[in-house]
Each structure stands twice: as structure tokens, then as C-alpha cells.
Amino acid sequence: MKHFFTLLSHEIRMLLVSPGTYLASLLFLTFMGFIFTTILESYSKAPQEVSPAQVFFQLFWLPVLFMVPMLTMKCLAEERRLGTIETLLTTPVTTTEVVLGKYGAAYLLYLALWGSTGGFFLILRKFSGDMRFIDSGPLLGGYLFIAVSGLLFIAIGVFASSLSKNQAVAGILCFTMIFGLIFGLSFLSSSAILSRDALQPARMAVDYAQVLTHRDDFTRGVIDTRQMLFYLSGTVLALIFSILSVEAKLLHS
């Protein structure tokens, strides 16, 4: 792990000098700001049952579906397309360090982007002067959910990027995998196929892996270690697959 920090700081620096990062951040913040103002408008019209933070995180999947592919599609695909992976791997670094460095940089940027939406709540508090709008439980729970689920989403993005030389293919693959994870599983759990008795264990597994349910739990302030473990183990698995994928591509290059 000697080179991890060299690689990480290099990746972060490359992200910070790239105009694409700023464009993506701009789009993300505009979009989230739009959602936030829409929520506030509806609150100003009629009293609501839940706090604005809870509603805000309801729509987390929309930016995730677009932001995660944008942040991660480049990382390994570009490296392979340009051939710089060859110069990188002929220095004393391991594939693990390379993959983790890229993963770390993308994850930190993801956190920074979501973290900046915290500014919306600060502004709301400053101008409304009403603490009822800021329910700190759902807010912290929501951000914790974003941080924990982001681990898995970014890892899936890195894995998708390791599969193809083409950024666009990697991006679409990442979109599809995350879409499948969030909505495919929720569709599966409500489908009739799994309602048979013989498929009971499969049904339990699918019910356990409901990202949308996890989000509701976190924003209600229920933090379940089993759910944390789901994301952590998924992350580790996706990263191991990415490392294996990079190495397998070398063997057959």
C-alpha cells in the first residue's frame, strides 16, 4: 500500500484540473437545487407530514444514476484505451493499489458533491430561522445513507470501467448495473415468481437487498448494521472483481 497515497493524490489532482468535473458538479448542484426548491414550494403551500430532508433523499437515485457513471466511467477505461496502464503497471505498483487509488478519488469527489448539498439546508436554516425545518435525525441519517451506499455504487462504476476500453460502454454498463440494483431488485421482490414456498430463501435475500427500503430506514434514523454490511461486502466484492478484471485483461491482451 506504499503507493496508494501517491496514486490517490494524483487521481484527485487529475479530477480537480479536469473541466468535466466542474461541469458535472454544476449540473448536479443545479439539479439538486431544483429539487430542493420544489420541495420548499410544496411545503409553503400546504403542511406536510414528513420533514423536508426525508423528501429530499427520496429522489437520491436520480442523481446517483447519472453522476456515478460520469464520475467513474473514465477511470480504468481511459487508462486502457491510451495504454498508460502498461507504463503504470511496469512500475513497482500493484493492480490493487491502482484500482483502490482510482476508487478512492472517485468516492471522495462523490462525497464532496453530496456534501455540498448540505449548503441548501444551511441556507434554509439561516433564512427561515425555524428549526422545525431542520430535523437533524433524518438529515444525518440521509447523509450517512448516501455515504454508505455511495461506497457500493462507486465500486460498481469502477468495475464497469474495468470491463471496457470504451468510456461510453463503461458508463452505460454502470448505469444498467445500478439501475438493476435499485429498481430491478425491488421489481423482483414484488413479482409473483418469488412468492412460491420453494423460493422462500431467494425471496428473503432479495427483500434484504432493497436499496429503497434501506434509504427509508436510514432517513427514519434506523441504522441497521446488517444494511451497512450489505453495502460494505458488496463494495469489497465489486473491487475484487475490478482488480481481477484488470489482471485478466492483461493476460489476454
Next chain:
Amino acid sequence: MSDTPAIEVSHLVKSYAGVTAVNDISFRVARGEILGFLGPNGAGKSTTMRILTGYLPATSGNVSICGVSVAASPDEVKRHIGYMPENNPLPEDMRVSEYLYFRGRLKEITRRMLGPRIDEVLELCDLKRVRHKIIGQLSKGYRQRVGIAESILAEPPVIIMDEPTIGLDPHQILIVRDLIASLRGRMTVIISSHILPEIEMTCDRVLIINQGRVVAQGTPADLRREVLGRSTYQIEVAGDTASLPLLLAAIDPTLSVSAAGEPDADGFRRLTLSTENNGELGEPLLRTLGSQPYRLRALSRVNPTLEDVFLAATRRSWDVKTNDLRKK
């Protein structure tokens, strides 16, 4: 330690999905030697180089760099190697000095040493003027030199460069050649190239491979003798050449006219003589032809270029291969 060869390759085989790219190659390179790697496209040069760097695993055989086996301890080997891949891939959006700094850190040069070392290689490769430029905007020649600067950055004992002079103009080729020559004795260098005079001028030894096999190796002079096996002379002579073969046989039994041109306006025709004798036949030729009713205008010994050697050696390996097939 110093008596172990810098690179030792024995019975290296690499096959991909049924295609044998490298077929039983063995060679060794002494410390401080510059080895030229020649071969037509698809001969297995790049594959061999990639195996040497530990980037690709070999199918069978053994490779050791400075006495360390590549397969057993790839990390150790990577510390001994500076490698510049084919087509010299570089990140597009970094500045030259940033790139070298990043690479230097990956190659485990301490921060304190790295600054002066970067200045040194920038000076060596004549890159000082572009040190703050973005690599994506540099011309081909500069990019190539950035690649070379990067490969010598950590002062590794072994440097492997895949076609370092491709796409350079003659002036830049000269700079690169001087640069490689300045490494002689300090570092072991392997370069592959298509530009044969290039190899001939810089390399101590040449290895020609074709179809994944070594077809010839040795110094350029050895190769000429071994592969071509004959010397060639060119004369321009006027007069009746019918009795010439007899006279030539008197000088050396294997000397014969291998090609004859048409007589020009003055009656002189150009003849090409070839012999298996490698000794100097210029003087007896002059004496014999001068004293006869011939008029001799020019006599020269043709120095075969490495190109001839290369063509002959690769052709020979094709012949061997077709003969193998016929036997089956």
C-alpha cells in the same frame, strides 16, 4: 552480483489462444551492453519486451533481470527496469514536470532526490523549454523524449525501449542516439527498431527475431559474415569479359561474376563479383585486371548493410519454416 548478466532469457515461450508469439527464445545481455532487437512486424519483439518487464506472464521458460527471476518476484524486477512501451502512451492532460514527478514518486525516488533528478533528465533529453507544457499539446518528437526521460528517471540498471526513435526527425534521432550512447557502460539497454542504420550505430550487439524465433545474433560485423557468408566487389571495366571468369578463378576459386550491367557510352560495364572468401581481394583484383587488355575504371568492396543481413536472416528463417512444413 556484478558477474551475473543483466538479462538472461532461456527457452522463453509465449502463446496466446493457440498462436505462438514467442517460440523458444534464449539470449543473455551483459551489464552495460546495448542490445538491438530487430524483426519484422509481428515477430514477437514487443511481446518479448513485455515479458521482460513482468507486464505479461510467459507461458514457459525463464527470464531473470540482474539475477532476479521475473516470474518469482515481479515487484523486485520492476525496480530494476525503465520501460518505454510501443507508441509511448502518455497521459494527455498533465504537464511534463508533473508527469515526471508522479512517475518518480511511483518509482520510489525520495522527494528530496526527485527535484534535482527531474532537472537532470530534462536537461539530458533537451526538454527544459517544455517542462511546463501540457503533454497532450506537445509534438511527437517531444512526447517521445518525455517517454525516454521517464524511462531513465530512476536510473535503473536495465532500460527497455520499444521503438524509441519512431516518428522522430533526423535531428531528434541524433539526440536520442547520443542519449542512448551516453548510457553505454552504465546501464543495460535493449531497444527495438525498424530503422536499421540506427541499430547499427548505437548497438553493441544485434538480435534478429522472426516468427518468434531468434534467427541471428551477434555484433553487426559478425552477422554480416555469418548470415551473408560472402563478400561482394564492384568493378567498372571495359573490354571483352568472356575470359574474365577464368582469371577470377585464378585469384580465388569461389570468386565469380554475380551480375553484369550493360556497357555505357564509353564501353565500361559494371560487374558485381561475389566470393565466399572474406579476406581482402582488392589488391590481387587490381593487379590482375590492370595488367590485362582491360581498362579498369573503378573497384570497390561493397559493404553489406544491416538491412541486407536482416533481409537475408529473415528470409532464411522463412525457408527453414517452409522446409519444416514440407517434411510434415
